[in-house]
Amino acid sequence: MSLAVLRARVARLVAAERASADLSIDEHVLDAALVFSRRRPRRVVVDLVGTGGWYLPLPADWVPGFSDVLEVEYPAGQRPPAALSPREWWCPYGTPDGEHLAFKELTPPAGATVRVTISAPHLVDEDATTLPQSHWDTIVKLAAGSACLALAAFYSHQEDQTMALDGVRHGSKAGEFQSRGKAFRAEAEAELPELEAQAVTAAGGEVSFAGEMHFLTH
Known part of the structure; x- marks a missing residue:
């Protein structure tokens, strides 16, 4: 429709x-x-690429004030999935560049894949x-x-x-x-x-x- x-x-x-x-x-x-x-809400799964830092920019579908992070999987692609506990990350973490997903202790290396599931508004x-x-x-x-x-x-x-x-x-x-x-x-x-x-x-x-x-x- x-x-x-x-x-x-x-x-x-x-x-x-x-x-x-x-x-x-x-x-x-x-x-x-x-x-x-x-x-x-719409569930959106996105693979973020590690930068070597302790926080990552959120995907384009993220809407400040609406979206939530539902799951963070790292390392991505394991069987069964390696979902991180919400105690291991927080979101949103604000910087002058916008909102980010931040890790409390973990630092994914540059090029590593972090799979994130977020909620987002439906598109019409x-x-x-x-x-x-x-x-x-x-x-x-x-x-x-x-x-x-x-x-x-x-x-x-x-x-x-x-x-x-x-x-x-x-x-x-x-x-x-x-x-x-x-x-x-x-x-x-x-x-x-x-x-x-x-x-x-x-x-x-x-x-x-x-x-x-x-x-x-x-």
Whole structure:
């Protein structure tokens, strides 16, 4: 699925005159993807190359304030994998060059491979997404709920202005969209605790979800 497909599915659920409300469906889709990412982040495995120092730059997928290091394997490629204890490293270690993975006592030699698994937000662009297909419906409901509530606020302002002019409150679009928005949100949010529990269980209870993220497109 891509941003274009998500946009179309949300628009069908919202079924509103979006132009008059200046509603950005994309904004609500990306916000929904962020909410999902907090509960089921993307797992990224990257091989870092030792520099001979006690800290290494984090991979390009690392997002400050969002990402966590889930596992550090060194030496990489052993059977079974040689996962380091979290007591042997810490992250992030900040320098003027950015955030790094630092080792408390270990110093991987130059050229050595350190395999790192991190959490990262899901990617969404016009052509593809890393959001898992099995949860697209939840993400679409989240986005539709948010969009409907935005429309409710828009129409509430319009209706207040109309009532001020003629003293009569006509059929309320604001009420309609508020009701629909709450219904979509309730359906989606009922599924989100289950997603979070599944994610923690799959990671052996080691995943934490932290920070904010507002740029999910590449």
